[in-house]
Amino acid sequence: MKNIIHAILEYKLRPTYVIDEQSARRHIEHWLNQFDKKYQEAIITTMDQIMGCGLFIDKERYINMCSTKAKDPVLTNNDPRAYWAKTFILDCQKDGKSQKAMVEILKEALLKENIAYCQDERKAENLFYLDDFAFTFGRISNDITNLDNSKKISICPIVLHSYNEWYFADHHKEINLLHCLRLENRACCKNQSEVFWPHIKCMQNNIFKEKFQAMGLCDSYLRDTPATGNNQVFPNEDARIMCEEAFFIKGAEIWSRLSDEKKKIYRPLGVVPYRRGWGFGGSVFSYRNCPNATPLVIWWGSYSPLSTFNWYPLMIRDGYSR
Template identity: 30%
Template sequence: MPHMEACSKISEIIQGYRHNEFGVYDISHVERWVAQFNVDEQETVILETLKILKQNYITLDSFTQLVNIVIDSNQIYRGEKDNYWQTVSLLDIQKNGSSQDELNDILVKTISERYSVRDIVGRESDEFIYLDDFIFSGNRLLADMHDWIANFAPNGCRVCIITIGWFTYGQWRTKNKLKEIAKEFGKNINFMFASYSNFRLENRLYRKDFSEILWPTESITNLDGYGDWLRDEAFDPKYRQVNGVDNKIFSSLRREKYERIMFKYGLKIMGLSSQNSSVVKPLGYSTFRGFGFGSMVFSFRNCPNNNPLVFWWGDPNANPSHPFSKWYPLLQRKTYG
């Protein structure tokens, strides 16, 4: 196995993922995942994956640091720090999974220690916080907020949506949709978004050549099965053009080959099942026609399904006759019914 040191470093980064729900992610786990790629592809896969995980794996510590920054942010409390934390309401309205509960617990614990404040979740207020780790498409946030705005939000209030980061198109779309929902239900709601400024990632179409997601070049067109997939997907592909500009997520030397590999094996994985939903794409779930979302952001809580299939698709404990047994994931996803 090439680059054992890099495999070991990846293992160190993902240790404790989902509190070891899927087992201990040691070096042999990483090597088993890498071994599924062709030998001449493994060096690119392991080195680029390590580079990306180093900066884009959201750890429990990084989220705790965000919470402390939020508590001290004048942008959030607007000069009324002590009074703000005595009166603000923390929203707990996420429908799927327990991620918001887990993140809210961190904020509540920190605030209670610093301000002796209790019971800030779901109380009456005109100031609200919606806490999550990242905005991808924004679909989940919109679904959560739609019901709350329609049935529970006061007629006038401010909602601070706080995340570690976001994708530019997802945040822009979410902000505009939220304004439309509030208007639909006759609510005067001021939505404010806050995140680390260096974790706002580019994924807009007109900026595709500067994108910070996987966005393949035309080199993928000669992959086996690409033509059949493109006919089924039925869209006009917009390929990224290599422009030589440094990218904060990807290495310039490996990016094009890495995208091609991720797409190639995404196609392979899609071919393992005849029951794929229309949102399943080689580079991750997406409601839009195309290659897939292409996110390369990871979290200690769960691997986003907006990431390429090669990272999270599959289940080593699945029945051998089930498609999930045919691919070994690096970061297995917890799915919600």
């Protein structure tokens, strides 16, 4: 549990009572005890692996990932001063605060290196868009709609996902797309996926099967063989299957209580980018916020005992209502 404890202590939106390892452990156990006991060991095993394999971006790593873009050889073609002198750093994100924070870090890194950047978008030859996570690329697509296409545009999320990267790149061939970390989520590679993606064995559980079929989901898209290769995100296949089963079942219970409007946006494993999907199944987090593309059981609900949400989250998220 040590990796989950570290993540919770780093997390900006943790409960106010969480101030040390002991209180972090109590918080995690409070969340965990909402699941049937038969699932709890598998959930802790899986989540601890995720938090410990680099998919929880703590503050130090977050700053480092942003700062290193200042002298990134691929982005700058091995000439940072020449590149940034002609490049305007975008701060155009319509939803969220991640880009503003990341741009500030990048600009501080450039200042420290005594590298000047273009401060007038009209005079710039290049535009640079920095963000933390890219799941569906929906937000990025909206943000860049009105950009000047005569300029060379580079987009760099810290983490992106293979299918959505391919789809976005295929529709925006003129854009230079970079990243620090890529996670596998293509249907053709479902058995090597690095997101939460339930296994066909879950259909042996009648509760899972009932909720799955009630949503009109198709079991042919479920994983059907153990992960092949060296999956650093989910090395314990048995624990993964149990964890995904638990997250879907409890997530479906949460989903059933959502408004009709929210049901169109979310499914048990997070925001739903595909028609009739079970949710994105995101497996990456940062110290600043929990993405809505991750399973509902992780972020939905309230820390308050007086809440009517009827769910205590592990990492409550800050939404876009600003």
